[in-house]
Amino acid sequence: MAEVSTATVSRVLNSNYPVAASTRERVLRAVTKLGYAANANARALAQSDSKTIGIIVPELVDPFFGYMVRGLEQAAQASGRLAIIATTGTRRDHELTLIDRMRERRVDAVILVSGTRTDIAYQRQLVQRAEALEAMGSRLVLCAHPPLTIPSPARSVAYDNEGGAFAVTEHLISNGHRRIAFVGGEAERPTIALRREGYLRALRSRGIEVDEALIRSEGFGRDPGYTTTRALLDEDLGITAIFAVNDTIAAGVYDALGDAGVRIPSDMSVVAYDDTPLATSLSPKLTTVHVPLEQMGREALNAAVAEHDAFARTPEDALTLGTYLVHRESVAPRKP
Amino acid sequence: MAEVSTATVSRVLNSNYPVAASTRERVLRAVTKLGYAANANARALAQSDSKTIGIIVPELVDPFFGYMVRGLEQAAQASGRLAIIATTGTRRDHELTLIDRMRERRVDAVILVSGTRTDIAYQRQLVQRAEALEAMGSRLVLCAHPPLTIPSPARSVAYDNEGGAFAVTEHLISNGHRRIAFVGGEAERPTIALRREGYLRALRSRGIEVDEALIRSEGFGRDPGYTTTRALLDEDLGITAIFAVNDTIAAGVYDALGDAGVRIPSDMSVVAYDDTPLATSLSPKLTTVHVPLEQMGREALNAAVAEHDAFARTPEDALTLGTYLVHRESVAPRKP
DNA sequence: TTGAAAGCGCTAACAG
DNA sequence: CTGTTAGCGCTTTCAA
Numbered sequence: 001m002a003e004v005s006t007a008t009v010s011r012v013l014n015s016n017y018p019v020a021a022s023t024r025e026r027v028l029r030a031v032t033k034l035g036y037a038a039n040a041n042a043r044a045l046a047q048s049d050s051k052t053i054g055i056i057v058p059e060l061v062d063p064f065f066g067y068m069v070r071g072l073e074q075a076a077q078a079s080g081r082l083a084i085i086a087t088t089g090t091r092r093d094h095e096l097t098l099i100d101r102m103r104e105r106r107v108d109a110v111i112l113v114s115g116t117r118t119d120i121a122y123q124r125q126l127v128q129r130a131e132a133l134e135a136m137g138s139r140l141v142l143c144a145h146p147p148l149t150i151p152s153p154a155r156s157v158a159y160d161n162e163g164g165a166f167a168v169t170e171h172l173i174s175n176g177h178r179r180i181a182f183v184g185g186e187a188e189r190p191t192i193a194l195r196r197e198g199y200l201r202a203l204r205s206r207g208i209e210v211d212e213a214l215i216r217s218e219g220f221g222r223d224p225g226y227t228t229t230r231a232l233l234d235e236d237l238g239i240t241a242i243f244a245v246n247d248t249i250a251a252g253v254y255d256a257l258g259d260a261g262v263r264i265p266s267d268m269s270v271v272a273y274d275d276t277p278l279a280t281s282l283s284p285k286l287t288t289v290h291v292p293l294e295q296m297g298r299e300a301l302n303a304a305v306a307e308h309d310a311f312a313r314t315p316e317d318a319l320t321l322g323t324y325l326v327h328r329e330s331v332a333p334r335k336p
Numbered sequence: 337m338a339e340v341s342t343a344t345v346s347r348v349l350n351s352n353y354p355v356a357a358s359t360r361e362r363v364l365r366a367v368t369k370l371g372y373a374a375n376a377n378a379r380a381l382a383q384s385d386s387k388t389i390g391i392i393v394p395e396l397v398d399p400f401f402g403y404m405v406r407g408l409e410q411a412a413q414a415s416g417r418l419a420i421i422a423t424t425g426t427r428r429d430h431e432l433t434l435i436d437r438m439r440e441r442r443v444d445a446v447i448l449v450s451g452t453r454t455d456i457a458y459q460r461q462l463v464q465r466a467e468a469l470e471a472m473g474s475r476l477v478l479c480a481h482p483p484l485t486i487p488s489p490a491r492s493v494a495y496d497n498e499g500g501a502f503a504v505t506e507h508l509i510s511n512g513h514r515r516i517a518f519v520g521g522e523a524e525r526p527t528i529a530l531r532r533e534g535y536l537r538a539l540r541s542r543g544i545e546v547d548e549a550l551i552r553s554e555g556f557g558r559d560p561g562y563t564t565t566r567a568l569l570d571e572d573l574g575i576t577a578i579f580a581v582n583d584t585i586a587a588g589v590y591d592a593l594g595d596a597g598v599r600i601p602s603d604m605s606v607v608a609y610d611d612t613p614l615a616t617s618l619s620p621k622l623t624t625v626h627v628p629l630e631q632m633g634r635e636a637l638n639a640a641v642a643e644h645d646a647f648a649r650t651p652e653d654a655l656t657l658g659t660y661l662v663h664r665e666s667v668a669p670r671k672p
Numbered sequence: 673t674t675g676a677a678a679g680c681g682c683t684a685a686c687a688g
Numbered sequence: 689c690t691g692t693t694a695g696c697g698c699t700t701t702c703a704a
Contacts, residue, residue: 005691010683017684020689035468040440041380042681045696050377052420061406066397073396073423082437084388085421087409101418104376132371222617251617258619278617281558281587283594341675346699353700356673378697381680 002030013038044106048137053304054102054110055085056095063276064246064293068113068144071297079305081108092116099129099140109139109304118146118190127152143300146190147318156318157300161191164289164323165198168271169243171287171325173206176334177241177269183228183253184245185220192217195245195273213237225252233260240334241269247278247288254282265332275326284329292321338366349374380442384473389640390438390446391421392431399612400582400629404449404480407633415641417444428452435465435476445475445640454482454526463488479636482526483654492654493636497527500625500659501534504607505579507623507661509542512670513577513605519564519589520581521556528553531581531609549573561588569596576670577605583614583624590618601668611662620665628657 002009004023011017012027019027030036044050053076057065069085076083084102088094095115102110110133115126130140130152140154147156172180182199184192196215203210214237218224225244229252232239244250250272254264262268264284272279275290299319338345340359347353348363355363366372380386389412393401405421412419420438424430431451438446446469451462466476466488476490483492508516518535520528532551539546550573554560561580565588568575580586586608590600598604600620608615611626635655 006682007684007692008690011690014683018689023689035464035471037436037440037468039381039442039681041377041386041442042696043683044377045375045381045698046681046683048696059406060396060409061399061402063397066402070395070397070423073421074425077422082420082422082441084418085409086413086418087406089410100373104373105418106375106377128371132373135371281614281617342698343676343700344674347674350699354673359673375697378680379699381682382697382699384680 001034002026048106050106050108051081052105052107053081053083053301054098054105054107055083055113056088056098056102056110057085057113058088058092058116060085060087063278064274064291065113067276067293068297068300071294072111072113072143072301073297074294075298075301079301081305093122096125096129099133103129103133103136103138106136107138109133109141111141111143111300111304112145113300114144114191115142115146116189120150123148123150126154130154139304141300141304142318144191144296155303157296157303157321158318159291159296159321160323161194162198162201164273164291164325165195165243166202167198167323167325168273168287168289169199169202170206171327171331172241172243172269172271173202173208175241175269175331178208178334179211179214179237179239180241180243181214181232181237181239182216182243182245183225183232183249184215184217185224185249187217192245199243211237214239220246220249222248222252222255225249226256227252229253229256230260233257233262239268241271241331244270244272247272247274247276247282247286250286250288251278251282265330266335269331269334271331279326279328282330287328287331288326289323290326291323296321337370338362384442386442386444387417388441388443389417389419389637390434390441390443391419391449392424392434392438392446393421393449394424394428394452396421396423399614400610400627401449403612403629404633404636407630408447408449408479408637409633410630411634411637415637417641429458432461432465435469439465439469439472439474442472443474445469445477447477447479447636447640448481449636450480450527451478451482452525456486459484459486462490466490475640477636477640478654480527480632491639493632493639493657494654495627495632495657496659497530498534498537500609500627500661501531501579502538503534503659503661504609504623504625505535505538506542507663507667508577508579508605508607509538509544511577511605511667514544514670515547515550515573515575516577516579517550517568517573517575518552518579518581519561519568519585520551520553521560521585523553528581535579547573550575556582556585558584558588558591561585562592563588565589565592566596569593569598575604577607577667580606580608583608583610583612583618583622586622586624587614587618601666602671605667605670607667615662615664618666623664623667624662625659626662627659632657 012024086098134153142156216228218228272288275288279286279288348360422434470489478492552564554564608624611624615622615624
């Protein structure tokens with residue numbers, strides 16, 4: 001229609017080569033008139049570059065993952081890429097299959113958000129995928145994912161789980177608290193394990209005896225937070241503060257405390273982790289550890305597409321983002 | 337490596353043609369040994385079928401959209417497709433560009449979730465995209481989207497905004513309430529407009545005079561809900577119930593009522609819309625209109641990929657899902 | 673049951 | 689500055 005060769009059309013569409021203004025005009029006119037849209041599959045085939053990244057995430061309806069994916073997706077768009085997003089839901093080991101399906105698509109990188117399995121056999125599977133991706137010029141990026149303990153070409157972007165837990169526990173101790181309960185979910189999850197580490201380190205660094213009776217792990221979610229707190233209260237352990245391992249559990253803690261007539265923060269201080277919107281919607285507002293979720297997403301995308309080797313390191317020195325404590329209304333000094 | 341032609345490999349991988357068991361074995365063995373992953377771009381090019389759907393959504397970190405996308409994405413995976421998900425964020429008219437980018441990718445369908453612009457010029461743009469997609473065997477599906485007022489090949493999956501608003505208002509009236517405030521956001525948004533319609537119809541059907549002073553639209557979100565409620569209270573309008581146009585606004589209403597010492601539901605009944613998790617996390621638990629978000633997502637995917645013409649209708653008779661009222665704790669009979 | 677070969681729609685040398 | 693042509697890696701007749 002523009003009376004030029006397909007090569008010329010390609011050149012004006014990609015504007016990567018000189019084309020006479022008049023020709024360009026004609027082509028562009030034809031393009032709009034025809035509603036022509038270049039076939040991205042053919043393009044990807046010809047230049048082996050799909051301008052697509054793959055994101056694998058456990059769940060979307062959860063602000064923790066939601067914010068990360070938001071950072072990821074926005075950064076992807078900003079880099080001229082579109083994101084294929086797949087959730088694993090409950091079938092967490094569906095991850096491997098999804099990585100393979102994305103590799104078929106020749107994505108520029110696949111970003112695996114917050115995996116949960118850590119056993120060696122699984123890690124090996126992951127490393128194999130990372131190598132396969134690497135072999136075709138793509139890449140595996142682990143985002144908020146437990147670090148791999150075996151060498152692999154995967155890049156990794158994480159945040160300081162242990163440090164935040166240390167800081168928030170320390171804050172409680174500074175406020176005179178000694179009997180601090182740790183209400184965690186599924187102890188085997190690496191995230192939880194690290195947060196417990198931080199909690200323990202803070203206690204020890206202040207010479208406070210660790211009482212295993214105060215450390216619970218009944219599972220994630222609001223309900224477990226509720227029942228655990230009820231149990232804690234019933235057992236009359238003399239606790240004056242509670243460290244909930246995330247904001248959602250803290251909501252359950254709040255519920256239980258409310259039902260039992262225990263006031264926050266005067267009778268009981270409560271702290272948590274993640275700083276999701278829930279933290280400010282609770283009353284009193286929750287003192288919690290802020291995790292730079294969106295930023296982490298952006299960094300992960302950067303790690304995914306950055307050419308330079310700033311990320312090509314061993315798993316141990318993965319990029320780790322700092323966390324910080326957000327002081328709100330749920331902590332008070334221990335009553336004398 | 338398996339000493340067969342590429343044609344044979346294709347046949348075993350797609351198992352769409354008889355292949356000798358022994359040959360199949362050999363091929364499969366080679367595939368795993370090599371970590372071979374068929375190039376989906378080449379496949380899409382050859383059979384013009386990408387096994388991909390495109391989803392365009394304003395936002396991911398919002399349970400309203402989150403649940404819809406979850407339904408959509410899960411259904412996509414179940415149908416053997418992967419989802420390209422793109423958010424528009426604040427640049428809502430970025431939608432058109434995104435549709436084009438997805439058309440380039442030859443997605444099986446693009447699903448546009450909850451658009452906000454309704455002007456005719458924009459609708460025409462949309463229809464043009466719908467036709468372009470149609471022309472290449474793809475399809476545009478509108479999900480929870482304002483209906484198009486001009487003919488187009490776009491399919492549409494919606495829910496009963498007006499009916500739910502009618503039901504919830506009616507519920508308030510049955511409880512003796514007459515002075516019912518409507519706390520809405522951005523009046524021009526089609527969703528809000530429909531909910532207001534339902535509210536008005538319920539009032540009229542019971543012969544209750546509509547007082548414009550009770551109808552507010554200060555914007556979305558918790559803060560607008562708060563300030564609007566404060567204003568309503570200050571003006572001493574004699575209201576005994578508040579219809580918040582969604583759960584988030586209701587949370588702001590709760591905050592304001594709490595601060596003013598007004599008890600829910602004894603002093604003031606509160607109802608809302610959407611039935612997001614927020615509804616049960618508020619205290620007292622919120623009576624609200626349930627919207628089948630996930631189901632709507634699944635239906636939209638079905639509309640996107642279903643061959644049969646069950647959806648090929650005029651915009652007016654788009655598939656519309658019912659909503660229903662969830663009775664919880666925020667409504668009480670008006671005090672005598 | 674298998675192989676050869678012609679595309680699918682693009683991009684990237686290479687000529688002109 | 690523009691056209692010709694050879695792939696990119698698959699699927700799909702058509703033969704054998």
